Amino acid sequence: MKILVGIKRVVDYNVRVRVKPDGSGVDLDGAKMSINPFDEIALEEALRLREAGKAAEVIVVSIGPNACQQQLRTGLAMGADRAIQVDTEERLQPLAVARTFLAIAEKEQPGLFIVGKQAIDDDNSQTGQMLAALWNRPQATFASEVQVEGDTATVTREVDAGLETIEIDLPAVITTDLRLNEPRFVKLPDIMKAKRKPLEVIPLSDLGVANDNTLEIEHFAPPATREKGIMVDSAEALVTELKNRGLL
Amino acid sequence: MSEREVMEYDVVVVGAGPAGLACAIRLKQLDSERSVCIIEKASEIGAQILSGAVIEPQPLDDLLPGWRDNMPPHCIPVTEDAFLMLGKTGSKKLPTPPQSNNHGNFIVSLGAMCAWMAPQAEDLGVDIFPGYAAAGIHYRQDGSVGGVIIGDMGIAADGSQKSSYMEGIEIHAPMTIFSEGCRGHLSKQLIKKFDLDKDCDPQTYGIGTKELWQVKPGKSQPGRVQHSIGWPMDSHTYGGSFIYHLENDRIAIGFVTGLDYPDPNFQPWEAFQQFKNHPEIKTLFEGGEILSAGARAIVEGGYQSLPKTEMPGALLIGDGAGTLNVPKIKGVHQAMRGGMLAAEHLGQHADGKGYDKALRDSPIMAELKKVRNIRPGFHKGLWLGLINAGWETITGGYSPWTLKNHADHTALKRLEDYQSPERNWIDRELPPRDRLASVYFSTTAHEEDQPVHLQVADTDICINQCTVEYGNPCTRFCPAHVYEIVEEDGEMEGGKRLQINAANCVHCKTCDIKDPYQIINWVTPEGGSGPNYQNL
Structure with a gap:
């Protein structure tokens, strides 16, 4: 079985993002970029499945300009067997991403397509679900445990009420939640090995994917800054303050 | 312990700053067959680089001809120089000292410049490994x-x-180049083990703090460079400021304090903020926002403190060796030249023998010799220091004497022996409010569950001796509020203990330098930890 893993190049979770002064977007100048942490968990899970003998090949795929080869190489250094970069300068929205992943899935015929439950830049949480619908295959989202036996996967999902365990037929789409695993550190010699692993570049236009972005972004704005608070000495003072403001 | 995995290279370079990158690039230019790698503890190249920085471009012309057609981001030519003496409320323009004449120089973000150099090194075949300490x-x-x-x-x-x-691997090489920057923790071990400083004065340092601001449109005059001395320093504390105007309404501001200050109550970070809130300075920043902030020690000992830079199997280059020119407030050109010189030397002498002499015979050392007496002249206070600096400048360093340097930690006076001057520091208005708020802008991240990388040999000294003698100056000289003395609770209630907030550490090395008992040892935390500076 092949496992495809979608990985997105996003601003690192440690970076303090700020909106550009003209509101045209987020200022990424000089900001550290990384694999979306949820996608890194997806890759770790795929690698563990391969190491457990449940899969034969792990392929990482990313959509974006050449810069995202850096994240694909990191994926290869973690242990993926090969990488695919769908080359485009455009910023794709979830539907177009799902269509692109579908085109890759049709080409590669994977048993599992694992992606993060959301990317930490746009926080859409749509790509996995849309991919399953377009592919017409089962989906198990927000996975915190995955077990594969033959043609089925048993997946524990994090849902509002707690945990839900479902069984799905493969091929299927799984989206990963935070508790699924802890991604491994990359071993230094593996960075060198990753340089020799295949990285295929496919122009987006070659996949025949319609990139009709349905949402138009007008402008970005930071959240309103919080007003300066006051310290109160006692519970009575707190109650008085709240009453004065008509909150009690 | 099990046998560690080993990778082999012809040359391994420790630290991807300007010295290490210049050295690696030159090594490959001279012999593309030689295998070269660079190890860097920061998560990305440039993420733990902090510098002013105004640089002299000649080494770049030499190393990367054509770079002017492919400039690093945030690099602009200097158009205007100003030098001020600040009072508490006003300022006087001073003549710009010849060393600080920046005509032909460039303002850069050294972090961005290193991030720009790294792919050029990789194109030549250098393997660069960020995130590995x-x-x-x-x-x-x-x-x-x-x-x-x-x-x-x-x-x-x-x-x-x-x-x-x-498990970390070992990287073996016939030659290891240490370009760790100021007070490198491995360089420190090597200097001790090979007694490299037996024929020189102790090394001396400064602590630099810097912020990058997005200011209101119209406030930045791109290319303008301004330095100041005076307020908020007293005459026995060496220090000064820089303000560099960048494009896109950005201004870099920073302050450097000599770590030979005597006052145990002095707070370098607060001095920086006091300067920034000076009435003539703060107007630049009002209504703006901080983009990035951080701190880093600077090597100031120069000519008479330069240790031997070669030992069997290894060389020291850059600020890790100590080639910075203090009166010029510049070390990048010296670091790059030293890196290139090391590479060229290794081209002829594979074992590195004779590098130290080659360095001492080079223009790098001539430049340091010329200005060797300027910085130590300030030991006698600001005014005598300025007079001495004038003399040394006029005579071009031909004085027959060489003034001595003393270890910075020995300059700190005990509480009972020192009357702290009345500082009259002002109520500040501009952010950040305190050091913790400042750390936020350094984007510092350490995995919390790891051994504390600031090793204090004997914390009893902190509580029983230092508290009385110096009042725990670590709680004041650290720009990131790593050290705190807190009340014990539980069984030990009533007592006190040293709390080390290691996750705040911005890797500046000040504690390792200034601690009066020399019981703090800075070691590297897990690779990839530490500040993630943006364009500092």
Whole structure:
């Protein structure tokens, strides 16, 4: 079985993002970029499945300009067997991403397509679900445990009420939640090995994917800054303050 | 311990700053067959680089001809120089000292410049490994340096192995180049082991703090460079400021304090903020926002403090050796030249023998010799220091004497022996409010569950001796509020203990330098930890 893993190049979770002064977007100048942490968990899970003998090949795929080869190489250094970069300068929205992943899935015929439950830049949480619908295959989202036996996967999902365990037929789409695993550190010699692993570049236009972005972004704005608070000495003072403001 | 995995290179370079990158690039330019790698503890190249910075471009012309057609981001030519003497409320323009004439120089973000140099090194075939800390030195059986040991990953605070544990590998090479920057923790071990400083004065340092601001449109005059001395320093505390105007309404501001200050109550970070809130300075920043902030020690000892820079199997280059020119407030051109000189030397002498002499015969050392008496002249206070600086400048360093340097930690006076001057510091208005708020802008991240990388040999000294003698100056000189003396609770109630907030550490090395008992040892945390500076 092949496992495809979608990985997105996003601003690192440690970076303090700020909106550009003209509101045209987020200022990424000089900001550290990384694999979306949820996608890194997806890759770790795929690698563990391969190491457990449940899969034969792990392929990482990313959509974006050449810069995202850096994240694909990191994926290869973690242990993926090969990488695919769908080359485009455009910023794709979830539907177009799902269509692109579908085109890759049709080409590669994977048993599992694992992606993060959301990317930490746009926080859409749509790509996995849309991919399953377009592919017409089962989906198990927000996975915190995955077990594969033959043609089925048993997946524990994090849902509002707690945990839900479902069984799905493969091929299927799984989206990963935070508790699924802890991604491994990359071993230094593996960075060198990753340089020799295949990285295929496919122009987006070659996949025949319609990139009709349905949402138009007008402008970005930071959240309103919080007003300066006051310290109160006692519970009575707190109650008085709240009453004065008509909150009690 | 099990045998560690080993990778072999012809040359391993420790630290991807301007010296290390210039050295690696030159090595490959001279011999593309030679295998060269660079180890860097920061998560990305440039993420732990902090500098002013105004640079002299000649070494770049030499190393990367054509760079002016492919400039690093945030690099602009200097158009205007100003030098001020600040009072508490006003300022006087001083003539710009000749060393500070920046005509032909460039304002850069050194972090962005290193990030721009790295791919050029990679194109030449240099393997660069960011996120991996050189934690130890590999010695061969004959005692010579044979490479470095990469730090283990996934060790818990109690020293046990976590599920993510990964043993660090060793990188072996016939030649190891240490370009760790100021007060490198491995360089420190090497200087001690090989007695490299036996014929020179103790090294001396400063602490630089810097912020990058997005200011209101119209406030920045791109290319303008301004330095100041005076307020908020007293005449026995050496220090000064820089303000560099960048494009896109950005301004870099910083302040450097000599770590030979005597006052145990002095707070370098607060001095920086006081300067920034000076009535003539703060107008630049009002209505703006901080983009990035951080701190880094600077090597100031110069000519008479330069240790021997070669030892069997290894060389020291850059600020790790100590080639910065203090009166010029510039070290980048010296670091790059030193890196290139090391590469050229290795082209002819594979074992590095004779590098130290080559360095001392080079223009790098001539430049340091000329200005050698300027910085130590300030030991006698600001005014005598300025008069001496004038003399040394006019005579071009031909004085027949060389003034001595003394270790910075010995300059700190005990509380009972020192009357702190009345500072009259003002109520500040501009952010950040305090050091913790400032750390926020350094984007510092350390895995919390790892051993404390600031090793204090004997915390009893902190509580029983230092509190009385110096009042725990670590709680004041650290720009990131790493050290705190807190009340004990539980059984030990009523007592006090030293709390080390290691996760705040911005890797500046000030504590390792200034601690009066020299019981703080800075070691590298897990690779990839530490500040993630943006364009500092």
